[in-house]
Amino acid sequence: MNKQKFSAFSLLWRGLSRHRSWQAQWRKPQPKPSYDALIIGGGGHGLGAAYYLAQEHGLTNVAVLEKGWIGGGNTGRNTTIIRSNYLFDESAALYDHSLKLWENLSQRLNYNVMFSPRGVMMLAHTVHDIQVFKRHVHANRCNGVDNEWLEPPQAKAFCPPLNIEENIRYPVLGAALQRRGGTARHDAVAWAYARAADALGVDIIENCEVTAIRRDSEGRVQALETTRGPIAARKVGVAAAGHTSVVLGMAGVRLPLESYPLQALVSEPVKPIFPCVVMSNTIHAYISQSDKGELVIGAGTDAYTSYTQRGALHVNAHTLDAICELFPTFRRLRMMRNWGGIVDVTPDRSPIIAKTPVPGLYVNCGWGTGGFKATPGAAHLFAWTIARDEPHPLNAPFTIERFRDGRLIDEAAAAAVAH
C-alpha cells in the first residue's frame, strides 16, 4: 500500500492546495476470520510490535486489536520522558537499545515523533541520593550509557529556573544528567507506528475488546473471542499494560503484577521557560515543557490497585508542593488538566517481555511507571520473541520465570520514583 510521503515539499504543496489532498493515515478494516499473529493492545508497544513483525520478520498477515482507540491508554497519558540510565547491566542494555531506536525513529517511519534529546536531570537531595546517583553514573559509563554528575551550580546552569538555595526543605545537593535523554510526542509515536504498520498490510482494529482466549486440545492458542466476533490465530502477543492480568487470566496465567493508577497534569501554556526534563525521586516530581508550552508534570501512583484511570487529588498536590519549592517561579501557574492511567507494576520494577506457559501466547508487560521510553525497543524485542518463538538476547533475562528462579532485576531504586 502506497502512503503519501511526508516531506517539507509535500507539506508546502498540500498547504498551498488548502490541505484537501491528504489521505487517511491508516485503513479501518473489518477483522478477517484468521491471522498469522494477533497483538492485543493498540498502544505504542502493540502497534510497534506489529510494525516490526511485518517489517523485520515478514509477518504481514497480522492484526492489532484495541478495545478503545489507538494510543488512548497509557501511550496518550504518560509524561513522555525518555532516558536509559538504569543501574543493572540487563536494564541498561534494554533501555539503551530503545534510546538508540528513538534517535532515528522519525526518519525510519517517515513521521515526526518530535524526539527531543534535551537532557534528563535527576536531582539529589540527600547524602544517600548522592551516593546512589554517583553509583549510577559509574555503572552507566561502564555500560556505555552517558550519565554525568553535576554540582548544584552546574545543575542551575543547565536548568535556570531551578532553586539551589540551601534554605529549602530538601535542598539540591547535585544531579545526575543524561544528555541523550529527553522527550517525544506521545500520540505521534502511536500514529507513526500505526501508519507504518498499515502500509505493510497490518490491520488495525479499534473498538474490539478481547473477551476470551480459546485453546486447542494441546493447550496452544487457537483463537480469540472478541466483541467483533471470533478471530483465529496461532500466535497472540499481549501488550495490554494495566489490563495484562485480566487478559492473561483468560488463559489461566497468573502474573506478578499489580495495576495502580498513575497521575499526571499539565499547566496552562506559557512561553519557553524550561529547557530540559527534571526529575526528583526523593521529593517526587517530574517536569518538562511541551512544545505547546504546557508544563507537563508527573505525579506518583496512588496507594491502592485500581482500574479506574483516576486517582486522588492529594497525590497531585504532593507533587506540586515539590515543584513549587524547586521552581518558585511556577507558583502562580494554574493547572489545566489532570488524568490517570493504569500501570502494571512488577515486584522488581523491571518489565516482562517473554513467552508464557501457554504455547503461542506471548506477553510484554510490567513496565510500571516507565513504559513510554521503552516503546521502540520493547516493540522491536517483542516482535522478535513472537516471530521466532524465542527471546532476543536483550530480553532473555526479562522472563516470568525470573521470579521463580530468584533472578530478579531489582530496579526499584533506579526507577526515579520513590516506590
Added chain:
Amino acid sequence: MLLIDCPYCGERPEIEFAYGGEAHLERPPNPAELDDQRWAEYLYMRSNTKGVYAERWRHARGCGRFFNALRDTTTDRFLASYKVGEPRPQLSPPAGPAA
C-alpha cells in the same frame, strides 16, 4: 480522596491509611517443603482483580491496626470492611446501591 471505613474507628480519609495489598494470602505453613514455583506463587503472583477485590489496609495514622476490605477496583467503591481473622463477607447481589 477515598473515605475508608476502619472497623475499629469508623470512616476516615484515605491519607490516614497504608495499603497492604491482596488479602487472604496465607503464608505456607512449611516453606521448606515447597518447590520454587509454589514459593514464587506465594511471594509474587497476585490476582490483581478487575472487580471486587479483597485487600488489606492498615489504619497507620489512627489506631494502627490491620483490617481487610472489599473494594470494587472498577469504581473504587468500598463494599465492606472486616477484621483480620474474619472470613471474606459474602456480598448478596446486587452489591450495594447502584452508583
